[in-house]
Amino acid sequence: MRRLLLLAPLLMVTAACGVVVQSSEDRAADAAREVARTAGERLYGQSPRTAEDVGRSASRLDGVEVLRVTGTSTHDGDGIEVVVRTSGSASDGWLDADEVEVRRCFAVRVSPRAEWREEPRDVDCPDGPPLTFAPPPEPPRLPYEELRAKLPRVRGSGRVDEAEVRRTVAGLDMDPAIRTEVKEDGGRVGVLLSVQGNGFDAQDCLLARVAPGATEVWVPSRIQRMPGEGGCTVANALDPLPPPH
Numbered sequence: 001m002r003r004l005l006l007l008a009p010l011l012m013v014t015a016a017c018g019v020v021v022q023s024s025e026d027r028a029a030d031a032a033r034e035v036a037r038t039a040g041e042r043l044y045g046q047s048p049r050t051a052e053d054v055g056r057s058a059s060r061l062d063g064v065e066v067l068r069v070t071g072t073s074t075h076d077g078d079g080i081e082v083v084v085r086t087s088g089s090a091s092d093g094w095l096d097a098d099e100v101e102v103r104r105c106f107a108v109r110v111s112p113r114a115e116w117r118e119e120p121r122d123v124d125c126p127d128g129p130p131l132t133f134a135p136p137p138e139p140p141r142l143p144y145e146e147l148r149a150k151l152p153r154v155r156g157s158g159r160v161d162e163a164e165v166r167r168t169v170a171g172l173d174m175d176p177a178i179r180t181e182v183k184e185d186g187g188r189v190g191v192l193l194s195v196q197g198n199g200f201d202a203q204d205c206l207l208a209r210v211a212p213g214a215t216e217v218w219v220p221s222r223i224q225r226m227p228g229e230g231g232c233t234v235a236n237a238l239d240p241l242p243p244p245h
Helices: 001-014 025-042 051-061 144-150 162-170 234-238
Strands: 065-070 082-092 099-110 122-123 181-185 188-194 206-212 214-219
Touching: 025 051, 025 082, 025 099, 025 206, 051 065, 051 082, 051 188, 051 214, 065 234, 144 162, 181 234, 188 234, 206 234
Parallel strands: none
Antiparallel strands: 065 082, 082 099, 099 122, 181 188, 188 206, 206 214
């Protein structure tokens, strides 16, 4: 009782000063909204994507349930709208030690015209369970072993023949969807084999470098293969990026 009496003047002063103290439920709702805002940030991009692609990607994000997807393409009209359900929790800490958890639904817009970290819109949760999405089609297999076996080996005192490397790559039995790039620089020849990504997930690619005394074939780390990281480039084959920390 004495504690409550001591707190009463403080609460009166706080109210008189116009300071609004958020309830635990309000702060939990803000935490749920932040999860939805982060989902919008993760889904943001300039590459064209279908509603299926966007819904599938959203459903794979931690703490996100996809309840509805509207629109056909990120580049048609207002883009894709995804209704997600997220949760948040908070506790008062000094008046109420019990933690409050809420679940809220938000509409997230995915479009090249959307603003970065655009505020998600509060919506009523649609009826029904979360949507499920079929896995994406398997990308064509990149010929790691074949490339490694057939690329020329050059003595340390020798000279790399770019034309020979190009003939070797052209002679591989590859899916037409696999893009190839070969480039010579400073006596070395770099090779890139890649499959077009969706602009959101890690891209599939294979790198190789033929240099006097060393022929190497490798797959860049997942972080380097993410959009914008520069891992799936022939430049990375010639001068590999440092490993991620």
